[in-house]
Amino acid sequence: MSDIRMVIGGLFLLYGVILVVAGALGSAVNLWTGLAMAVFGGTFVAWARLRRL
Helix, strand or coil: CCCHHHHHHHHHHHHHHHHHHHHHHCCHHHHHHHHHHHHHHHHHHHHHHHCCC
16 A cells, blocks of 8 residues: 555655755755755655554
């Protein structure tokens, strides 16, 4: 059975890392948005790993 939390968390984590890299090279808004998305995605992935269905 597939868990949607892993998909959502993985996508947020991936896009967050991309924005952190873009923010490090350019705008500070991208950096902070990327950090927030990476934390949110990491939380979802950890939640899915720690509390299995």
